[in-house]
Amino acid sequence: MAVLKVIELLANSPKSWEDATQNAVKHAAKTVRNIRSVNVKNMSAIVGENGSISEYRLNVKITFEVAEA
Template identity: 40%
Template sequence: MTAVKIVKVLGTSTESWEDAAHEAVAQASETIEDIHGVEIEDWTATVEDGQITEYKTTVEVAFPVHHQQ
């Protein structure tokens, strides 16, 4: 049986929510090995003068717990 750990990562982008999600996964993969899946938890944005200036996506990143031997 494999245990899975889940962490939340906030990605940001000036382009889109999808780009923010990609950024979150890319950044997480720099320090987390063997990412198996993600779940988009929340989409938010910063608005200035009636325009979206920054897209934010909260992503839950899932990866297996590796036991040290």
């Protein structure tokens, strides 16, 4: 049995929601080890003046292993 911890992050990308998710995981991996999963909780986007999406935003929960029990 493993002991897991969950943190919540906000992430964004000008490209896509997938890229925003990757950005969140890359940022978390700078200080967190043993990341097990990412759960996309909420997705939104900013629409620019020309009617196209200018920024993709999301909330994610990242689960990582703290210790083996």
